[in-house]
Amino acid sequence: MTEQDILGDRARLDALARTGLDAASDPALDRFALMVRAAVRVPVALVTLVDQVRQIFPGACGLAEPWMQERQTPLTHSFCRHVVTTAQPLVVTDARTDPRVTGSMAIDDLGVVGYAGMPLTDAEGLVLGSLCAIDTAPRQWTAAELDLLAGLAAACSDMLRLRIAGQAASLRGDTATVREHAFGAAFDRSQLLLRASVALAGTTTMTDVLEAVRELVTRTLKPDYVGVSLLDAGQMALQTGEFLPPPVAGRWRQYPVTARTPSALAAHTGIPVLLPDLAAVAAQTPDAVATFQEMGWESSVSLPLPGPAGPIGALTFAWTHPYTLDAAEQAVLAALAGYAAQALQRADHLYSRERVATLLQQSLLSDLPDARPIELAARYAPAVRGDDVGGDWYDAVRLGPEHLALVVGDVAGHDIHAAGHMGQLRSMLRAYIADRHEPPSALLRRLDNAMQILGDQVPTTAILAYLLPGDPGHVLQWANAGHPAPMLIEPDGTVTALAGRDMLLGVGRRVSRSNHSHPIPPGSTVLFYTDGLIETRVDVIDDRKEELRQTLIGLAGAPLPELLSVILERLAGDDHEDDVALLALRTPG
Template structure:
């Protein structure tokens, strides 16, 4: 390695940086300089670190101004650079005649005549600078003096090594902390992307965000505000606030100076690290911050396709300064929240449309006197809250009553649309043709085949007709669960007889079945969502249904249907359920 390259060696320069020392006094190294000055009886002593273009003095004693204040000189004034270049002590009796340093500006500007400098090294042996004794007169250095200076230099080097090691350890710990924090932030965003994808309402979104940031950002309050159709700010997280505070900010002008309104209006993050910042930027929120004991806040806009759709807000009960990484996390989290909110609003609008569609397709029940008549519909918990199950009742001439329960495969908007088509066609057949149930189901099946509709569909069509013994039930079953006959004494029996479902094959043969209805008997028509689950054996569910109906044999029909739904459709039922029940008069 050349002499010049020694000054610029990367490992040496990194070690100097690693000391954390610069052109400023350090108490420990000033003490080393004082010791050298006293024990060697010299006017000036220095702890010098030689950088690429200057030398700095973290330790100095007896240095004249302006150098004492500056704590540095350019290398044109440096004897210590020779210690670095040679990795050996530099001993000078009279600098004015020593060819190694003659002409160095330190001789005239700093009065350096006698000089003794010992190398200061790091743990790898890099020479960082020197511990030097300086006299303004020629000086013959004795062996004992040089040995003492070398011992002090070794001790001083130990101090530098310890300082480098400590700072490296702290830097490693800091990197570990930063890496850990970055990993935590990454995990937070990963959890957010998964958790928020599973939300279906704005309330779900607010609760999920609050759970996600607990233990990391740890805010006292998480707020979500959205712009309503009129452009005002609507608070969606008021349930976690005291009622009086929630009412105050339930709906307000976006021109207000609150963190949320500012984020929405400016489209930029609003960072309020302390109460002074709140007072300066969000004066409308000052009273609420004081009332709630909040000290800091941050609000970021929720991005939408045409500008912010709202804001995500955090507040803390202590001053809180968000670093750049945390600000980036909030921005990313706001993106996830925005998508979740927009999806929730879309699902809500679809549910509203679906509910309206389903209600329009499930006609009101006609006057069935002298019979009791009741119906219930329950959409699947999952999906679009609409489906292909339906019930219908039509009053026909001759004091006849037609009853229908059917099930188009699926529980979504498409299934509901097809169900509506089939229901309308069957209603038209009922009104136009006085034909047995089997004939009308065959007509419906043929129409589906002709129109290219191969959707699998099950249905039961039944007539209740006056009979010499009272009333008679006539029915045809296209692949549907058998209706149940519940007599007044609690006897429950299935009304057997079932043909192939609709939409499977053209011109299928279909059969009519009849049964005289005893006085006070109930006939329950239902779809398979009532008895089919992923986990239960269907025969066991059928048995349980029969037992439940036996206990409810004389209950009013609305009560009977409600209790059956509560028992068999509670919680997470996976399919639509339609039920239609009719009860014959007791006399």
Template sequence: MGERDAAGGGGGVTLDPTPAPLTAPGRLAAVVSTGLTAKADPALDRFTAMVRTVLDVPVALISLVEADRQIFPGACGLADPWQRQRQTPLSHSFCQHVVVTAEPLIIPDARTDSRVIGNLAIHDLNVVGYAGMPLTDATGQVLGSLCAIDSSPRRWTAKELAVLSELAAACSDMLRLRVTTRTARHRENQARARNATADAAFDRSQLLLRASSALAETSTGDDIVEVVRDLVTGSLNPAYVGVSLLDPAGQVNLQSGLSLPPRIAERWHHYTGTAATPSALAVRLGAQVLLPDLATVQALTPDALDTFTEMGWQSAASVPLPGVAGPIGALTFVWKQPYQLDPAEQAVLAALAGFVAQALQRADYLVSRENVATVLQRALLSELPDGAPYELAARYEPAARGEYVGGDWYDAVRLDTAHLALVVGDVTGHDMRAAALMGRLRNKLRLLLVDRHEPPAALLRRLDTANRALGDQITATALLAYLQPEFDREGHRLHWSNAGHPSPILITGTGAIALQGRDPLIGAPTRSPRTSHTHHLPPGSTLLFYTDGLIETRRYTFDERERLLHAAAAALADKPLPELLDRLYRDFAGDDHEDDVALLAVRTPHRI
């Protein structure tokens, strides 16, 4: 019951055709004051892309509600024509509920929620799970919502809603900043020469707009520190910009030590959160710490006085970095002369700290997600067995973009002394879901290999049958081959069946050929029969199994790349297998390939 309450449910406000809050003149004027229309705004698009990544939803929107429509100046993931048109009538608006109630709207399943059950967005925009947080201007007018949308039912967790709420607060700051910037621009056009204060406000507003864009591109703590330093050079002109983070044990960790002398960086690399320093004090108070001169530094943060004296610093300002459960650290600026921040500058630093905190939390999320993906992939890929008398080598590389984990796999299973089963396959997709499906498919096939001594085509049929019986909607290509000696002549025999996979390559001293024969892929709706094939392998032959990520490219056809691969493989026939795989991966996939790559090579002995 608690989870249901946290996620929202049926009941609530039922809107009139034109509720009064939607058409209130003051609110509509506030929407107009943003200057946003049904056109893409790059900064807001980047913001929704960040929301989509952090919450792992297919669609994220910044929706502003006008009298008869909603517009999407920020949108990521919408299908066309909505992504192109950037607007819908109110018949498709969940956001209007947020405006009317001035509160979040949390819907696990719109198809059963009485507040929106008749809304056309459910069918036309595929809106099922929805979480929308109010976006307000400086006077509290609700302009619209920041919303995360799922095309499937979604049980929104308290943590997800807290993160979305924090992001909505930052987005509201951006909208307020936009209004302030437009006002500053208007005044600057009227009295540029007479109003230096307006020029300064404009410059600071531009700084924050640049910050929202530049910080959205960062992925590590070092990147963030460098971006902040570049942003404030030429405006606030500090001598030093510091970022410190609070760890779970209450210790403060300096993240910006590279810009300090080693002895100073070492002194403050890791220290107690109870210390009297600008950063620690800002974190404890949850408020800005302003130190306009050295006397104030001595009075409020005496533990830092020696460092200030040694570095020739005379003033500082430290701003807490906001997090869901309180400050996560502090952003600190230091000057070599007394410096008193005016209210406008304090507001700029507070907004900048919000952007920095989001960037740091996003960087931490991305690192954690990448680590999880790496561990998952390693757990799913098999270690090659001792292949004697055969030589074995394999390589797996995830796609260079995405979650660094995917659905390609290789496998080798020793069935008896000289009888080896070889597998390579590719589940559709290169993300965590594809990796999970791949793991299930791989495990089923391994079980069949050790339990059923049947031709490869029969085992692939059993694999298809098992998937259907267990309700697994897995679509994949796969190739299963048996390698064993031929006792009536010198050499070995390959016995294989191919379910829609690239053909294996046989490499001998005379060249390289593809071993043809291909049936429908695993999970295909057709019930076409599967076939097994055999081929004689001379002593010292090399077999190469690979997934299509090795040669798939947008510049050349698959057949052209396949011919190039055959020629390259033939030229490497005498190379050790690890070198052969490394060279082929480097020359054909490289560091920027868009799909996962799995390679498996086996070499038969020169003599039996």
């Protein structure tokens, strides 16, 4: 048959008409396109239907105008027609050099360079169109990406078949019966992947991923066990032992990837392992037979979790009765395994990033010195939407028996870059404090000049204070570069803001800076803090300052660690927008 014969086939065109779709957005198919773009990481994804003169896009994501508005093109712009006429996937690395498509106007008009399209079929196997991923640059498609795209295409075909059957049933007046019985499973499979795209996209930890997968399949495929094992240095490491009896979990906590078990075989070969009954278990995975008998399982399927360099593990489902997956279920589970693998890798990356950020912050925030008889305490709380590391810092240097230098600063930003700037400034200021016996204002001028010379002109606030012996008690001498005023809490509950500040650091040359001093009565507390404690996007700053003052009135005699914890709880809470650093000192009473 010629291309025109296939495209104009009456049965195929009738099936297209019965989908009820046209050159307009369909929300469900738009979600399929969105899933493809996210899963395969491409700029454009389409659900196309092809007739004898045009292709339409009822599902589209990322398509440029005017095509996104028009939702159709002539066949001169169609790669998908090749999928229809061959009834096979079309995979193109570079359309500009591929003889199958070099003449297509889609290359210049739609920017199609890399292309991967999978057939969309009706219940009779007629190809109606394509689910396709499109890149605007040459693309080497991996086997894992193509498997994931094929699984999504199978689920999308289910949805099209459901539409066709629904229209036929409507004509016969038994729509409900068809939907409930003949096509209920197909509808459930389609919805499973739609739910998966949302549920797994929001996961950030391995526990989140495992719980999401269990929740997704429990309502549809109803397995009795959902398990994940990940590859780790040639070993399989079980991640779901809490859902197994302790003896079974201990037995499979870690085992060789060469073991004859469903998970190991899937991860080792990269091929799904389908075990519809105990006979298949015994024949293909003899090392797992005893566990199957102990758990009462009679069937299972294990799917490789695809990674950039091969499988990273396996996703396993087990049932307590024989279960044979049909081709559509296999495709959907393969797509689900692809989603889960991406989510697991993202969770592992986030965990590693958080660990690095935490270690970096710990290394930059030095331990407080033993300052007895002066008491010291400090806390750091990163912004909840940052990298768990930021530009706020505190520091204390003991210069004599009752002579301390205290620093609190804030570099703009709350990410690793801000932390890097903070580390440089903190180190320079520490060196000045140790080497230069000069007033606080002089040292801040030196730091500001160094920032200008080195080109490190990141807006920064800081306060440098000296606690000196006085008569009676102590004296606090400080210079303030645009930083919130420290708070003095006297033993009777009197709270005073220690005002007086100059321009922040990093914004001008030869800025004049001044020193300030205030007596610190015996038994008093001084609190230094960064602006993340009192500044929010919605509250009036004066109201927040008053809230801090009222909180401090009742904490005059509280131990310093308790004082800092209460301040963080009441002022910052669990959802503060900026980093917070706190440093408190208390003089002997």
